[in-house]
Amino acid sequence: MSEAWSKREQLAADYVLGTLPAAERAAVERLAVEDAALARLIAAWQQRLAALDAATPPVEPPPELWRRIAAALPPAGGSGPAEGDGPAAGAGTLVSLRRALRRQRWATAGFGALAAGLALLLLLGPSGLGLLLPEPPPPPGAERPAAAPQRFVSLLRQDPDQPGFLVEVDLARGEIVARPVAPTPPAVGGDYELWLVDQGKPRSLGLLPHGEKSGRLPLSIPQLGKAGPGALLAVSLEPAGGSPSGQPTGPVVFRGRLIPLPD
Amino acid sequence: MTAEPRQAESPAGGAPDSSTRVLAPLLAACAAGDRAAFATLYQASSAKLFGVALRILRRDDWARDVVQDAYLTIWRRAGDYRAERGTPMTWMIAIVRNRALDRLRRDRGERSLDELTEAGLEPDDPQALARVAAAGEGSGTRLVTCLGQLDARARRCILRAYCEGYTHSELAEREAAALGTVKSWIRRGLIQLKSCLESREATP
The missing domain is CATH 1.10.10.10 (Winged helix-like DNA-binding domain superfamily/Winged helix DNA-binding domain)
Known part of the structure; x- marks a missing residue:
């Protein structure tokens, strides 16, 4: 075993562990571009220690961080590859994403987790929606940028690894496009209803398609664009035809934060 | 895109994990300049990356700078991702770790x-x-x-x-x-x- 411990191995391990001084770190990175063996050793150490990162609790960054990143992106349509401008810009992605996900049928484990989530939500009752979707307090004097974003996207998930729908909101066109990115569990005896949850108050945006079909919904809440930075979209399971009361009555099966698209 | 997205195999040869199935095609789309994919990638991974940055840096302001910088790097270098070298999440975390360690080494005196x-x-x-x-x-x-x-x-x-x-x-x-x-x-x-x-x- 220790004869397999080369100088290269030591360098890779120290690099991944993070103990090298800045100048040496940079030198290792430059070396690894040319030295495929070193790059492989680095990747192997990253993989060995990856569980330490997987175990690190996720922390939702403040909404302002995405605005900073979007604003710092190089302008669109520059030297990059051709890029659509309309809501279909993400279509290529979705084709490949869905293709990749198609193989991932709802596994038994997934249904188990879903069932547990449903049970919890049923226990909590209709008010569970608000409970499970805690609103971060609006930042003091939350300012809207001068040019308010016109397009938003939200990846609605059951848990971080189980995406259900990708929802794009286009204020200029006045429509919401919801595409299933994975085979969604059937809405047994009912319908999926999409909600905007802003300041803790759910408002219906309409019913979503079942199966693998995309759906377009007219924008029933024109003020959606004015939703606060903590606004969420949620999907609940409702009786066929939608919630009779105008408020969610069934369990929340997917949820996601609404984030503005960079233009 | 005509080819199936590359699937990351774990080094042990197992099936790709569920986050890889989502993130790998998103990274491929980012490499092709798809901004909607980038926004989705951010949504699917930012809480994990921010958590890792906070763990190393322990300062909210530094963690925000580092994560911002890391996502701009991810956008620019999405095409460099190689499935055989690890999962997309490991690749993105390595970028955050590098930025975080650089920041620590540079401003270590303050900690x-x-x-x-x-x-x-x-x-x-x-x-x-x-x-x-x-x-x-x-x-x-x-x-x-x-x-x-x-x-x-x-x-x-x-x-x-x-x-x-x-x-x-x-x-x-x-x-x-x-x-x-x-x-x-x-x-x-x-x-x-x-x-x-x-x-x-x-x-x-």
Whole structure:
């Protein structure tokens, strides 16, 4: 075993562990571009220690961080590859994403987790929606940028690894496009209803398609664009035809934060 | 896109994990300049990356800078991602770690060792180890078992270095040991860790 411990191995391990001084770190990175063996050793150490990162609790960054990143992106349509401008810009992605996900049928484990989530939500009752979707307090004097974003996207998930729908909101066109990115569990005896949850108050945006079909919904809440930075979209399971009361009555099966698209 | 997106195989040859199935096609779309994919990628990964940055930096403002910088790098270099070198999440975390460590090395003077000791993770905390064991679809259990076989000092140093960005000399100060001694604990610990992990991968 220790004869397999080369100088290269030591360098890779120290690099991944993070103990090298800045100048040496940079030198290792430059070396690894040319030295495929070193790059492989680095990747192997990253993989060995990856569980330490997987175990690190996720922390939702403040909404302002995405605005900073979007604003710092190089302008669109520059030297990059051709890029659509309309809501279909993400279509290529979705084709490949869905293709990749198609193989991932709802596994038994997934249904188990879903069932547990449903049970919890049923226990909590209709008010569970608000409970499970805690609103971060609006930042003091939350300012809207001068040019308010016109397009938003939200990846609605059951848990971080189980995406259900990708929802794009286009204020200029006045429509919401919801595409299933994975085979969604059937809405047994009912319908999926999409909600905007802003300041803790759910408002219906309409019913979503079942199966693998995309759906377009007219924008029933024109003020959606004015939703606060903590606004969420949620999907609940409702009786066929939608919630009779105008408020969610069934369990929340997917949820996601609404984030503005960079233009 | 006509070809199926490349699937990342885990080094042990297992099936790609569920986050890989989502993130790999998103990275491929980012490489083609798709901004909607980038926004979705951010949504699917930012809480994890921010958590890792906070763990290393312990300062909200630094973590925000580092994560911003990391996502701009991810956007620019999405085409460099190679499935055979690890999962998309590991690739993105490596970018965040590098930025975070650069920031620490640059501004280390501002972080006192006392501050670190107070807020620090206790490498022997059974709860922290239980979280690691539960993570990573089997690789976490192996890692915790193998870490458990190391000398306690080596284990502490390895965990503090990886999780909190300690340098050799910070570790020496913390352990009240000579620099050379700490380096050799770590070296021996890593050699032992590798051989333990490899023997367990071979016989799952």
